[in-house]
Amino acid sequence: MNNDQAARLRTLAQGQRPEAPLFAARVLAITSGKGGVGKTNVVAGLALSLAQLGERVVVMDADFGLANLDILLGLSPQFTLEHVLRGEKVLEEILLDGPMGIRIIPASSGIQELTRLDTMSELRLIQGLQRVAETADWLLIDTAAGIHDSVLKLLMAAQEVILVTTPEPTSLVDAYAMVKILHLREASKPLWLLVNNGQNPDEAQETVDQLQAATERFLGKRLNVLGLIPNDPHILQAVRQQRGVVDLYPRCPATLAFQALARQLLSRVSLQPDGFASFWRQLASEDPI
Numbered sequence: 001m002n003n004d005q006a007a008r009l010r011t012l013a014q015g016q017r018p019e020a021p022l023f024a025a026r027v028l029a030i031t032s033g034k035g036g037v038g039k040t041n042v043v044a045g046l047a048l049s050l051a052q053l054g055e056r057v058v059v060m061d062a063d064f065g066l067a068n069l070d071i072l073l074g075l076s077p078q079f080t081l082e083h084v085l086r087g088e089k090v091l092e093e094i095l096l097d098g099p100m101g102i103r104i105i106p107a108s109s110g111i112q113e114l115t116r117l118d119t120m121s122e123l124r125l126i127q128g129l130q131r132v133a134e135t136a137d138w139l140l141i142d143t144a145a146g147i148h149d150s151v152l153k154l155l156m157a158a159q160e161v162i163l164v165t166t167p168e169p170t171s172l173v174d175a176y177a178m179v180k181i182l183h184l185r186e187a188s189k190p191l192w193l194l195v196n197n198g199q200n201p202d203e204a205q206e207t208v209d210q211l212q213a214a215t216e217r218f219l220g221k222r223l224n225v226l227g228l229i230p231n232d233p234h235i236l237q238a239v240r241q242q243r244g245v246v247d248l249y250p251r252c253p254a255t256l257a258f259q260a261l262a263r264q265l266l267s268r269v270s271l272q273p274d275g276f277a278s279f280w281r282q283l284a285s286e287d288p289i
């Protein structure tokens with residue numbers, strides 16, 4: 001328990017209303033319409049930048065892609081969420097320790113099962129998540145690209161969603177399709193737009209303007225703009241070395257951009273009471289997606 005939580009417990013004990021609930025956290029899912037736009041790199045970049053700001057970050061790797069987060073960070077998981085669901089491991093046993101104190105839940109192979117669990121597996125996961133939540137401020141979820149049921153379920157359960165696109169027209173069209181689907185399911189879900197891999201700020205800004213114009217015109221919705229990550233060859237070099245770019249190249253343009261975005265998140269995303277648990281309740285609910 002940290003000092004903050006201890007102070008809040010004391011307040012509770014004195015019968016006063018605490019300012020923020022115990023174990024409040026922020027649960028963000030990172031997604032895209034088209035694959036290969038940089039989601040996994042964005043998750044790693046934001047996680048490490050938040051960690052640099054003193055935040056305790058857990059990343060759930062729910063991506064089926066080849067370049068999984070664990071590979072990206074040079075980690076090799078022996079066990080995954082599947083083992084937890086089968087009752088062979090508890091959540092803490094599968095957590096991977098990443099750079100700068102971030103922790104990773106390797107979940108990709110178990111993610112399809114998440115939406116149809118029996119009561120025992122569900123209980124195991126809820127209890128595990130609640131224990132992990134006691135020592136975390138953020139849960140970032142790296143999703144697979146595209147509009148699959150299990151991905152949508154994760155997105156709907158998360159508190160807020162970061163939608164990654166590149167300036168490429170195909171990526172932009174698929175990003176719009178994703179905004180539309182999320183909007184039709186839950187118009188009030190906070191949606192952040194992140195433009196990755198732009199050649200220059202003008203190109204990235206044009207991407208924001210085009211998507212914003214389409215969503216305003218056809219959906220009556222304005223997106224929150226999180227910001228831009230420039231095209232930066234350091235990202236590929238870091239991938240090749242299986243290191244986080246923020247860790248390996250502390251002053252490169254991509255790192256500086258990730259740090260600026262992490263500061264934005266910290267100031268603009270509010271704490272969710274009972275963060276991880278309410279994420280889980282949503283995910284496990286019987287509601288149709």
Ligand SMILES: Nc1ncnc2c1ncn2[C@@H]1O[C@H](COP(=O)(O)OP(=O)(O)OP(=O)(O)O)[C@@H](O)[C@H]1O
Pocket residue numbers: 032034035036037038039040041042063065066067143144145196197198229230231232233235236239254
């Ligand atoms: N800002 C950038 N500058 C240069 N290269 C980048 C940038 N962002 C991503 N890349 C490169 O793009 C490729 C795809 O990135 P990444 O694996 O993060 O995408 P993804 O959206 O997670 O893919 P998938 O949909 O398969 O999960 C990687 O080779 C990465 O190095």
Ligand SMILES: [Mg+2]
Pocket residue numbers: 039040041063065067068
């Ligand atoms: Mg990926």
